[in-house]
Amino acid sequence: MERADAAHNRARILEAAALLFAERPPQDVTMDDIAKKAGVGRGTLYRRYPDRASIAVALLDDHERELQERLLRGDPPLGPGAPPAERLAAFYAAMVRLLEDHSHLVLGSEVGRSRFETGAYGFWRAHVRALLSAAGTPGPDALVEVLLAPLAPEVYGYQRRVLGLSPEQIARALARLTRMLDR
C-alpha cells in the first residue's frame, strides 16, 4: 500500500505534467521541468515514472479506460447490440473526440514507435478486429492496422493544425471507412 507522502507527490507530479504538456510540445518538456514544477526531486520522479511516456500514459489512463468501458458494456451503437459498421462509426467518432480533447497527451505518450506497445492500442486493435470478424470481412488481420492508422495522433494533429480541417470533417472521412466492413 502507498504511503501518504508518496500519494501526495504522485498527484503533484501528474498535475505539473498536465500543465506542462498543455503549454508546449511534449518533447520540449524535460523530466527536470516536471520535477521542478511539481516541487519534487529527480529521484522521486524517476522512481515512479522512468520516462515522459509513462507519465502521459498515466494521465491518459482514465479517459482511455472510460472509453474502453463504454465499448464493452455501454449503450449501442458504441457498445454491443448495433451492427458492426455502426459500431465502428461510433468508435471513430469517440476516438476523434478523445484526440481532440487530449491530443497533446497522446502525442506525449508516443516516444518513437511505442504507440503499438501500449495496452490501449492492443485494446483498440482487438475491438476493431472483432467488429471485422462479426461483419464477416475476409482477411481481417491486415485490415485492422489500415483502419487504425488514420487515428495516429500525428496524423490527426497534422490534419487539424496544418491542413486546418475541422474535427467534423475528419470524423466524416473516417466514417466512410466503415464501408470496408461490407465484403
Add this chain to the structure above:
Amino acid sequence: MERADAAHNRARILEAAALLFAERPPQDVTMDDIAKKAGVGRGTLYRRYPDRASIAVALLDDHERELQERLLRGDPPLGPGAPPAERLAAFYAAMVRLLEDHSHLVLGSEVGRSRFETGAYGFWRAHVRALLSAAGTPGPDALVEVLLAPLAPEVYGYQRRVLGLSPEQIARALARLTRMLDR
C-alpha cells in the same frame, strides 16, 4: 561548384550511413558513428547534414524520385491513363515495394513528426488528392490522409515485424481501400 574532396567525402558519408542504418534502428545510430565509419570529422559531417533525417532523406531521394517519375509519366496503371481506382491500387503496390526495400531508411528520415514536412509526402498527397478528384469522390481533402496513413513506416514495420504479415497481405488490405473511390 563542389570541390573534389568534398564530393568524395559526401559519397563516403552516404555509404557509411547506409551501412549503419541497415544494421540497427536509426535512433541508435549517432552522428558520431556515421562520422567515424565514414572516416570523417564531426564538423565535416555537420557541414552538409545537420541531422540524421537529412542523411536518410538524401539516401531515399533516388528511389522516391524514380517512383514520382513513374507516377507522372510511366505506363498505366501506375502512370496516367488507367481509371483512378486502378491507379491508386498500383500506387499502393509500389509504395509497399518501396517500404519493403527501404523501410529502415524511411524510418530514419522521420525524426520527430517531420514525415509530413518532407517534399515526398507532399507529392504522395497531391497524387492521391488528384486521383480522388478525378474519381469525383466527395470531400477529398480529409480522405487523403486517411488513405495515406497506413503507409506510415511505423505501421508497415509493425505489421511486418511484430504481426508477421507478408508484404502481399498488406498490399491486399491496402488494395481494398481503393473502393473508397466509389462515391
Add this chain to the structure above:
DNA sequence: TCGTATGTGGACACGGTGTCCGGTTGACTA
C-alpha cells in the same frame, strides 16, 4: 608557384538522462 576561398576535423561547452546514496519521514507495534 602562390594566394585565397573553401573544406576539414577534433576539441569544447552545453543540456538532458538516468543512477545512486545519505538523510528523512510515515506507518505500525507495544
Add this chain to the structure above:
DNA sequence: TAGTCAACCGGACACCGTGTCCACATACGA
C-alpha cells in the same frame, strides 16, 4: 507515546549525444 523499520525523498554526479567553433589543410584559379 516511544521505538523501529522500511519506504521514500532529493540532489549530486557521471555519462552520452548534440551542435559549434576555429586553427589548419587542401584544391582550384591566376
